[in-house]
Amino acid sequence: MSNEAVLVTGANGLIGNAVRTMLEATGRKVLPLDRVSRTEEGKDIIECDVTDVHRLHVVAGRQPLAGVIHCGAFSGPMVARDNPVAMVKVNIVGTANVLEIARIHGVSRFVFCSSTSAFGTTHAASPIPEDVALFPGSVYGASKVAAEQLVSTFSRQYGLDGVSLRLSWVFGPRRTTDCVIRTMIEDALAGKPTRMPFGRDFPRQYIHVEDAARALMTALDRPSLPRSVYTITGGTFLTLGQIAEIVRKIFPQADIELGPGADPVDEVQGQFDITAAARDLGFQPALSFEQGVERYAEWLKARK
Template identity: 70%
Template structure:
């Protein structure tokens, strides 16, 4: 009989792929699922849609699932913006389907939530227990997912936790990201010009740090909280982030106007004392190091 396994949903995506790699490096058996059959690098994936409850159950029985890291979802407010029905089906119904696996098989459950659940925040540091008032269907889907995790815990005893990630960047991120835009423009000899952002704060976390937090949460059952803020530890304006990109890539020409991003929330620094206390989590990758890492990956990808 094979050893018990961890189910990682969204395993072809940015975070799911990184979580899978960390777990496998630790010697854990992983069942990686997504809607595609392999990652960009050619690593095999078990094809399974989150809506296919029968397939999910069959895989769980075959593989002795004892833990679930649920990263499978539309990955941000910029995705499926014109298809809110899909956002609800994938992010909310899909989460309920995977929670059923956790309930039936007694699996530890770690949910990838987002600081988009907050919407616009009061003054910081912002703790986990403030009122959540999302401004996007994506943010609302994360609130709903967290509430499902909490309800499954209270009603059925599922050992679950939600990690609210700030903006994730780094190698393999290809969806909308101002850091990637600045780097790609610099590498191509193009200027980056935005009409906003010089004084607008955004909190980034490198994908490898985010993945570590998820593995730590998976490995720490029965946490005292059911939701945690997880950020990269910085609170910088896009102008300050542009300065870091220029230090890494001196050819970068970045011009930003004043004012907020018109499609993003105004958020203050998030309080991360709970995750530091309960998981002993600290980000290890500075933004400058992360930008260098991301630039090297983008340069190699463009050359390939």
């Protein structure tokens, strides 16, 4: 077996943990980093903040690197809303630091975990391809646009083989930030009503964390990629009202009422085109939305 490891940042997080465990399940060596160290299933996750470039150099020098999957970042527009400078330091400067590690170590592929927040509010007709004008409505979304540009520029200027995957809203086990699906499930399990003053007719495109991790791993291993950016979703375009109906199907006792209108802290987006990912990555979501909700519910029940 090769001594080369895949460096995974954000290895304690929702997506980074799923990537790490999937890679390890295939027998591949992983160098897992996160700003908080911990031991998972007998394996140590190394404490290393992506903003600490000196620490990154020390840790990355421990063994040869085969590739990088960069998930370490503030994880959504709802995070650090009152600290935009920190968002820039972590999501943009942190990405530049990890790119420099990849460049110096000559990795075969750099995969950046971007977000559909980079699109912002969409103005093009659906389905929306990757190459439309971007109008991010949050510093988080802007940080993803800037980081994508860094990945592309490192590719052009230094020959680093990099690709960015714009993931839609990710749900599933280990999500810690706000999640409508988790709220609906947990309320149903607790016999509590779910009341939201908006969202009944508001569409959102979710992807289960397992499918998100598979997409990132596929992008790592695909021999050649003609594009620098791909959009990845779960293949659905459901309103929060339709999502509530699916939760009620799984939990008949669920008492959910949603008001009309958009999420006041989210952007209105049309359905994204994921045909480029299917063509070039061979990626298709393996889980239906209902299957993903059922798996998430089982995980949440097991933790009660």
